Amino acid sequence: IAGITQAPTSQILAAGRRMTLRCTQDMRHNAMYWYRQDLGLGLRLIHYSNTAGTTGKGEVPDGYSVSRANTDDFPLTLASAVPSQTSVYFCASKPGPGTGELFFGEGSRLTVL
Amino acid sequence: GENVEQHPSTLSVQEGDSAVIKCTYSDSASNYFPWYKQELGKRPQLIIDIRSNVGEKKDQRIAVTLNKTAKHFSLHITETQPEDSAVYFCAASMEYGNKLVFGAGTILRVKS
Numbered sequence: 001i002a003g004i005t006q007a008p009t010s011q012i013l014a015a016g017r018r019m020t021l022r023c024t025q026d027m028r029h030n031a032m033y034w035y036r037q038d039l040g041l042g043l044r045l046i047h048y049s050n051t052a053g054t055t056g057k058g059e060v061p062d063g064y065s066v067s068r069a070n071t072d073d074f075p076l077t078l079a080s081a082v083p084s085q086t087s088v089y090f091c092a093s094k095p096g097p098g099t100g101e102l103f104f105g106e107g108s109r110l111t112v113l
Numbered sequence: 114g115e116n117v118e119q120h121p122s123t124l125s126v127q128e129g130d131s132a133v134i135k136c137t138y139s140d141s142a143s144n145y146f147p148w149y150k151q152e153l154g155k156r157p158q159l160i161i162d163i164r165s166n167v168g169e170k171k172d173q174r175i176a177v178t179l180n181k182t183a184k185h186f187s188l189h190i191t192e193t194q195p196e197d198s199a200v201y202f203c204a205a206s207m208e209y210g211n212k213l214v215f216g217a218g219t220i221l222r223v224k225s
Contacts, residue, residue, distance in 0.1 A: 042119075042215040097208065101159045102149075
């Protein structure tokens with residue numbers, strides 16, 4: 001089934017640890033995004049990539065890094081997790097510029113203790 | 114940068130009534146305004162969108178209106194049903210869907 005897959009679904013992490021959230025899509029979409037969702041704050045953009053090999057910063061990029069080595073994968077790394085990074089993380093994709101709809105993954109719930 | 118404010122934060126309506134959610138945006142250059150619905154524990158999904166060259170768009174029981182002068186747009190749901198209960202997010206961007214800025218969300222409860 002075509003779509004966008006995130007892993008892990010849920011994770012509890014000790015503060016200071018490194019963590020990578022994985023995102024893979026098989027729709028050959030050019031653009032990919034990472035959002036975090038916190039109660040009362042909606043969805044906030046962390047990083048994005050318009051095409052393989054390029055990345056950009058969103059609204060809340062500090063403490064996170066991304067890479068886009070190929071079209072399908074867009075991992076999000078927390079180099080040294082802090083409790084304020086406790087959130088639900090959504091990866092999303094869309095075909096590219098000139099298209100509107102974002103297709104979201106099912107989310108990864110991360111708890112940093 | 115763009116800032117999107119959404120009201121109300123929670124909305125309870127009786128089944129069959131209408132529901133209206135309002136959003137304002139700050140950047141007059143924004144030209145794309147989608148609405149996403151997120152059911153409990155699920156991913157957000159697009160339900161309707163509008164571009165700034167259109168004032169209103171309708172899809173069955175859902176409609177969106179845009180007032181560019183006042184920089185606000187609204188979601189209207191008529192004849193609400195229990196399955197309309199969800200969190201609704203508005204969003205705005207200056208490019209067609211790129212770097213969307215979302216509102217904080219509205220929890221809609223439809224009471225049967």
